[in-house]
Amino acid sequence: MSISFESALGIHESALRVRGQRAAVLASNLANIDTPNYKARDLDFKQMLNQKTSEIPYFSAQMTNDRHIAASAMFGEDADVLYRTPQQPSIDGNTVEDQIEHAEYMKNALAFQASFQFLNSKFQGLRTAIRGD
Secondary structure: OOOOHHHHHOOHHHHHHHHHHHHHHHHHHHHOOOOOOOOOEEEOHHHHHHHHHOOOOOOOOOOOOOOOOOHHHOOOHHHHEEEOOOOOOOOOOOOOOHHHHHHHHHHHHHHHHHHHHHHHHHHHHHHHHHHOO
C-alpha cells in the first residue's frame, strides 16, 4: 500500500509555502520603509491558499499563433500581490507604515510556526506508522 503525501499532509504544506511567500512580501515592505513612492504590498492568505489547493486551474488559454504571449506569463508570482491602503500616507508617497508592517510580520511568523508544527506532527505520525511503533 502506497502513501499519498498530499492526503497524508493535508493543507499544511500549502499553508507553509504561502506563509513563506507572505513573509517575503512583508520583509520587502520593511526593507523599503524609507523609499519614496514605494507602495506597501501584501498577500490575501485565504485566497492564495484556496488557489493553491484547488484542482480547477485559475486561468487557462490556448495559443493560436506562435507570436502570442503565453498566458502563464501574465500570472506570475506577483499576480496575487495586493497593495495595502495606508491609514496615514506619508508626504513622499510611501505607504509603508512601520507599526502595521511589524505587527503583520509577527502575526505571519506565528502562523508560519504553527503551520510548521502541524506539518512536523504529521511527519512524526507517518514515521511512527512506518516504524510500526
